[in-house]
Amino acid sequence: MDIVILAVIIIFSGIAGFVFLRRRGTAGEAEQLRGDLVRLSESFAASQRDMEERLKAEQRALGEKLHEREAALNKTLAEGLQDSTKKTLETMGKVEARLAVIDKAQSNIAELSSQVVSLQDILSNKQARGAFGEIQLNDLVSQILPPSAYSFQTTLGNGRRADCLLQLPNPPGAIVIDAKFPLESYHALQAAADDVAKKTAERAFRDAINVHIKAISERYIVPGETADAALMFLPSEAVYAELHGNFTAVVEESYRARVFIVSPTTLWATLNTVRAILKDVRMKEQAGLIQKEVQILLGDVVRLDDRVGKLQDHFGQAAKDIEKIRISTGKVSKRAERIELVQLEDDAKVEVSTEITEDAAPAAIPLPLRADGED
Numbered sequence: 001m002d003i004v005i006l007a008v009i010i011i012f013s014g015i016a017g018f019v020f021l022r023r024r025g026t027a028g029e030a031e032q033l034r035g036d037l038v039r040l041s042e043s044f045a046a047s048q049r050d051m052e053e054r055l056k057a058e059q060r061a062l063g064e065k066l067h068e069r070e071a072a073l074n075k076t077l078a079e080g081l082q083d084s085t086k087k088t089l090e091t092m093g094k095v096e097a098r099l100a101v102i103d104k105a106q107s108n109i110a111e112l113s114s115q116v117v118s119l120q121d122i123l124s125n126k127q128a129r130g131a132f133g134e135i136q137l138n139d140l141v142s143q144i145l146p147p148s149a150y151s152f153q154t155t156l157g158n159g160r161r162a163d164c165l166l167q168l169p170n171p172p173g174a175i176v177i178d179a180k181f182p183l184e185s186y187h188a189l190q191a192a193a194d195d196v197a198k199k200t201a202e203r204a205f206r207d208a209i210n211v212h213i214k215a216i217s218e219r220y221i222v223p224g225e226t227a228d229a230a231l232m233f234l235p236s237e238a239v240y241a242e243l244h245g246n247f248t249a250v251v252e253e254s255y256r257a258r259v260f261i262v263s264p265t266t267l268w269a270t271l272n273t274v275r276a277i278l279k280d281v282r283m284k285e286q287a288g289l290i291q292k293e294v295q296i297l298l299g300d301v302v303r304l305d306d307r308v309g310k311l312q313d314h315f316g317q318a319a320k321d322i323e324k325i326r327i328s329t330g331k332v333s334k335r336a337e338r339i340e341l342v343q344l345e346d347d348a349k350v351e352v353s354t355e356i357t358e359d360a361a362p363a364a365i366p367l368p369l370r371a372d373g374e375d
Contacts, residue, residue, distance in 0.1 A: 133179035133235040134163050140264060141166075141177070144271040149278055156226070160219040163233075165226075166274060169281050172227035176220035177267075179233045182208040186239050202246075209243065209250050209261075217257040229258040231270070237263050 141150050141164055154165040156176075164177040185205040192198035212232060220230045232254070234240045240263035244251055254261055262270055 133181045133233065136235045136264065137164055137177060137179045137233050137267075140267055141271060144268065145275055146278070149274070156220070156222055158219070158222055162220055168227070168274065168277065172229070174226045175229065175231060176216075176226055177231040177233055177262075178212075178216050178220055179235060180212040180216075181235055182212070182239065183236070186236075186242065189242070205242075206247055206250055209247070210253065213250075213254045213257050213259045213261075216259045221258060229260060231267070232259050232261045233267055234261060234263050237265060239263075240266070 138152060141152075145166070149167050151165050151167065152163065153161055155161050156165075162176040163179050166175040166177065168175060182205065185201065185208045189198070189201035189205050192201045216230050216232050220226065221228060234243070240261070243261065251261065
């Protein structure tokens with residue numbers, strides 16, 4: 001574009017010069033100037049054509065480059081869109097999976113909420129609450145101890161029925177476990193809003209626990225039938241913690257009454273201790289049985305040793321008999337050798353006639369006497 005502007009300026013300058021010279025110069029100078037202008041115009045036209053061709057070539061090259069850039073940009077955009085779409089789909093899949101997990105968790109929470117409501121309904125009923133404690137007690141005992149070590153709902157000699165009776169050897173003997181759940185007084189204690197209500201709830205809670213302790217001590221500790229102690233099972237760790245944290249006098253009273261209060265955790269530890277005791281008792285029983293069997297085995301070993309000795313005597317007598325048989329066979333062999341020697345000596349001293357009649361008797365062969373006098 002700069003060249004075009006320059007050419008235009010040159011043309012206008014030439015025209016202006018031509019006009020000026022025409023006015024002032026001679027006709028010859030005007031003709032010369034006209035020729036110069038013509039040549040200049042031709043040169044400018046050639047330069048313009050050359051410039052146009054170069055511009056067209058550059059335009060084509062620029063168009064090709066722009067097309068290549070556009071194709072590359074389109075390819076990059078397509079790849080980017082493809083990757084973005086793929087990542088978006090993957091993210092959406094993960095989101096759907098998370099949403100499915102959240103939906104399942106929500107359904108579980110809803111189900112759990114309904115179960116909690118059901119549990120509250122169960123615990124609000126005194127009889128259902130007692131059954132809940134007994135079921136939890138049964139589950140703990142049956143999971144830890146062997147079936148031969150316990151029994152449920154066993155009637156004692158005094159006519160009382162125990163929730164669970166642990167069959168332990170003497171001492172200490174059978175131990176009763178009774179499930180108690182003073183939930184109403186505990187809830188009242190937790191819901192107390194002022195000091196007066198709290199003291200009233202504490203008194204009610206203390207009285208409820210003392211009543212249970214007294215009942216278990218009187219009903220389930222039977223001299224000569226059970227151990228001199230019993231267990232009261234509280235199926236709630238919160239109630240157990242409240243009792244041992246704020247009612248130590250009640251706990252000490254239970255110790256004096258030989259009624260030991262346990263929670264699910266402490267009962268689990270107690271039952272494991274009972275299992276270890278039962279295992280030790282069985283090992284002692286097995287040890288006695290093993291000692292008895294070892295004594296019988298020692299008697300068998302003594303008899304076996306005696307029989308082996310007799311068998312050895314038999315083998316010794318057989319060896320002696322075999323030795324005597326070998327002596328006899330040796331004597332027989334020696335006698336046969338002597339007989340053979342006697343025959344050879346007779347053949348050397350006497351000429352045997354070849355004319356032996358049929359009724360001629362063979363001559364008696366004298367045998368030498370043995371030195372030991374045996375035949």
